[in-house]
Amino acid sequence: MTTPRDLLIVTMDAEPSRLVERGDLSLALAGAELIDLLAAREAGLDGERVVPGPAGAPGDPLLHQAATSLVREEPYETVGDWLWRRGRGLSADYLSALEADGQLVRQRNRRWKVFWTRELALVDTDARRRAAHRLRSDEPVLAALTEAIGLREPDGEAPKVSDDAVARVLAALDDALAELAAERQRRDRRRDEAAVDNVRRGY
Template structure:
C-alpha cells in the first residue's frame, strides 16, 4: 500500500467522528504522493522545487500517474504548485480507485428504514489491515498528514518528529496550502453573507 491510500483509508474509517473537508483531503493526498515519490527516489527536492529523476515503475497505478505528470523542464514545479495542480479533485480519484479494486463496498440500508440509501464502507481487506497497523503505530509521516487533513489531532509535543528534511519541506508546504484554502473558504463565506444581506435589505 501507499501513503495516499493509507491516508484515505484512515479518513474513511474516521469519517463518522470527524468533519472532513474534501479539499483538505485532496491537498493532503497530493502531499502524500510527493512523499512516496521521494521515498521511491523518483524525485528529489531542490529547495522547494520538485526535480524528477528516472522514475522506477511502481506497483501503484496512481503513483505512476503522479510521476508521469511531473514538470520535467527547469525551473520545475514548486511543491506548493504541485499540491494545487495535482490535488484538484484527487480524493475523488482515489475513492474511485479503491471502489474499482473492491476496497470499498456499498452498504444498503434495509427496506424498512425510512431513508433507504446506501453508504460507502471499507471492505475487510489486507490493505485496510495494513493501513490500520500503520495508523495505530503512530508512524510520524502518516500522523502528520492526517493531522493536516483534519483526520486526527495535531501531534503532541512528545510525538516523534519527521526526521527527513525533504519530507518536512513537503509537510510545511502542505500546511501553508491548507491555511490558504481555509482563508479562501472564510472569504467566500463573508462575501456570500454580505450578498445575502444586500438582498434582505440589511
C-alpha cells in the same frame, strides 16, 4: 499499499465527528504521493522545487500517474504548485481506485464523512488493517498527514519526521491547507454579506 491509499482508508475509518473537506483531503493525498515518490527516488527536492528522478514505474497505477506527471523542464515546479495541480480532484480518483480494487463497496444508507454519500463503505481487508496499524503505531508521516487534515489532535508536539525533504512537503501542505481555509472564509463572508444585502432590498 501506498501512503495516499492508507491516508484515504484511515480518513474513511475515522469517527463520524471528524469531517474532512474534499479539497483538504485532495491536497493531503497529493502531498502523500510526493512523499512516496521521494522515498522511491522518483523525485527529489532542490530547495522548494520538485526535481524529477528517472522515469521509473511505481507499481501503484495512481502513483505511476503521479510520477509521469512531474514537470521535467527547468525551473520545475514548487512543492506548493505540485499540491494544487496534482491535488485537483485527486480524492475522487483514489475513491474510484479503491472501489475498482474491491476495497470499497456501494451500500445503501451508509454515509462517509468526506463526501456525505450514503453509498460507499470500506471492506474489511488486509489493506484496511495495515493502514489502521500504521495509524495506531504513530508512524510519523501518516501521523503528520492526519494531523494536517484534522483527523488527529495535536498532542503539543508535532510528529517527528526525520527526513528534511518530507518535512518540507508537510510544511508546504500546511500552507496550502491554510490558504484553502482562508479562501473558504472569504467565500462564506461574501455569501453572508450578499444575504444581508438581499434582506435590505426586500428579497
